[in-house]
Amino acid sequence: MEPSLVQQRQSLRQHIRRLRCSLSEPQQFAAGQQLAEHAILFSPIQQAQHIALFMSMDGEINTRPLIARLWHLGKSVYLPRINPHQPTTLLFQRFTPQTTLVKHRFGMMEPEENCDECRPFTDLDVVIVPLVAFDSDGQRLGMGGGFYDRLLVNWQEAGVLPIGVAHNCQHQDTLPIQPWDIPLPAVITPNKLWQWGNKEA
Template identity: 55%
Template sequence: MSQPLPLDRHALRQHLRHLRRALTDKQQVQAADLLAEHAVNFAPVARAARIALFLSVDGELNTRPLIAKLWQMNKQVYLPVLHPFAAGHLLFLCYTPETVLTPNKLRIPEPPLDIRQLTPLDRLDVMMVPLVAFDRDGQRLGMGGGFYDRTLQNWRQHGFLPVGLAHECQQVERLPVAEWDVPLTAVLTPSRLWQWE
């Protein structure tokens, strides 16, 4: 958090992804359990019926314990699927314990593209968002695909709340911001909730 950050977006991504991957297995397990506990007590999540999540890769906070809790609470969980035609766009499909996941071209497991399982964004209450870094203003840096910038473009009209999930070490003072970047109004880490606005 206090390291000097001279870096452009590419170098920042590399630096933060390295920090994240350097966490030990034990730190990862603790972080994921704390976060799950935290997240289900966060009011917008506690009252949500439909929540979009993501499956963790690359040292991201493991979302599995949270997903298990949400299922126990009878919440509907959705996962992103790469849009088959519209490059750079995501679809959100229902994820249950019975769903068989298959790795996509980015090697991230996703549900089968069954339109009966597809949800319009308007139906979601909360969308948990992955990130590589976030800053003091809630600005978000992703993996570089812009997927969530596109998805979050009109989040207020859709009526869901985007919530970033991150390890503490992913916070930086200030990120370079591009015109298409969509800032977050909430980020959950294992130890606290950050909120803006």
């Protein structure tokens, strides 16, 4: 009997998370540096002023080198926060070297609440999106909470470009997808820029 789609997705999540968590500290460091080098040369990021990222956890590719590069280039950087009034949605709050970070209920670091520093999703230029796995068609498998899938439903109409970032090992030929999965127009890994022109990157 074939495993269900839900089981396939959960098994794949566990497998990819083990792979990325097995990377050594030097490998993680090198991957984060290479990612930053490639990302700042990507024209949508070069042209953007307001860029949302995320703080890495659970073996995710290290975004701190990219954040530091963006600060150096004078870009405004934002991090996601779970909306305290709508716990299934995200807010994006300005992140500077002076920002205090706190741990939210899922273990990710987010800025200490300051509504004056928040910016609507539709006022961002680029959102750097976390993922567990991606495939050769730009499909994305997330952690299962649906935060980014809900956020990105109308990204083209909003004029915000989502870009995935991942380790090389997170690429799969195909993914077991669900109707609510939102494909990405671009993914950056340490070794490659993946783009899918039909998604208007």
